[in-house]
Amino acid sequence: MRGRTEKLDRILGSINANFGQDWKKTTDDVFDEVTLKNLQQLISQGIINTIENVIATGKEGNVFRAKTIKGENRAVKIYRINTATFRKLEKYIEGDSRFKNSGNSPRDRIFTWAQKEYKNLHSMRAAGANVPQPYHVHKNIVVMQYLGWRFRPYPTVRELPPDKPEDFFEKLKLSVKAYRNHNLSHGDLSEYNIINRRGEPFIIDVGQAVPDSHPLYNQLHRRDMKNLHRFWKKYIPSLRKEDLKI
Template sequence: MKKEDARRVQKIDTKVDKMRMRRKDTDSLKVKENVFDEATLKALYTLCNRGFLNAIGGSISTGKEANVFLGEGKDADIAIKIYRISSSTFNSMEEYILGDPRFRNIRHAKKDIIFAWTKKEYRNLTRAKEAGVRVPEAIHTERNILIMEFLGEDERPYPLLKDIALDKETAKPIYDTVIKYIELLYVRANLVHGDLSEYNIIVNPRTMEPIFIDMGQSVTLEHPKAREFLMRDIENIMRFFKRYDIEGQAEELYSTMKEIKQKNQ
């Protein structure tokens, strides 16, 4: 690494250290070591240099394979999703990767898989948005980093569906929109979310609009397990909304979606 680049990376590293100190996180050292390795810091510098990122803020969420941070973009706040390379495992990725034609020519090294997974999430979000599904807008990807639209207010992300207070009247339109989005993914985007539940949907509390998130695992309909994933998504949603006396039949919905898709072909 050139001396000038090293100094810039060190600057980012110092900002990360300060950000970590602001977070009262007893596991901060572990998170730093797992997320902000030298290669990731260099990628963050590249993103800064290209104008995609001005500063990194606090943590938004920590998942099995990635951490999401609040960031400052050129004109607005952004979400920075960083897939962990050193600590990631393929246990939760493998069933989505095997059979996905987009991974056919990818080497099976952990780093290459994660880079491809990050690009896949970018493409999935783009396809979903083009199909009319409300998702975070994908802005850019670099190695194991995905920059997206930040969805929230006052530097706080919108709440998950599971954390929103609902009643029968407010739950029904959300349910209808979620089902509509599942259909749009299937019919127009040729995609299945693959891990849809109340944990992967956020809600704008002002408009009560549901928004699909975490689409790295989403597969095309050519995937051998696409139907299985789709049915699981539908059943998860119907299970959640059943508490509000909203009933639905997964097989009936699937048949309707399949018929619509066949007519549109």
């Protein structure tokens, strides 16, 4: 055990991570050896320079704030390489013709998933939707625009509903329309995955988004619209189901 801790300590030093007192919990939990190696590669490629702080920890992945050598912030999303992650993503990759020839091992599938999130961010942004700008994908790690101020990410709408819900919702609809015009369904569009950047909606967590050739395309979008209606009618009493025919 001690040996592992020392080894992690050494590698973390080499990836310039600075978690203060929290590092032991974070590292044991989050950074397996493959992930540490992948992070080191990202740093030696000059994509990021330091890992600054933990933004969110979840079952399938974790999000960190990182900095580039120029001192710009980045959000770094790292998928966990384990069977829970693998199970969750299987039904979305299966049937997505964009990833027909990806590898078969759980690890390869998780790498494919990170590529899928990167690609979805790219397509949605190109379509004109407000999503974080993607910068890079490497193995199980996606590097994207950081939505936050200093060390604090902007809140989700669940944490901070907007002051002007009607305006906010109209802008959100423009983003949804934009990616619908490019034949994508988000697949997990709830109050947890919409960030409120000072009144501007940003849609995040697009790993599971699928194109119209996917068998779940319609079903996922219907569920997304149901979720939006359920949440937003609390803030916009006049909201009708028809307003979500997007």
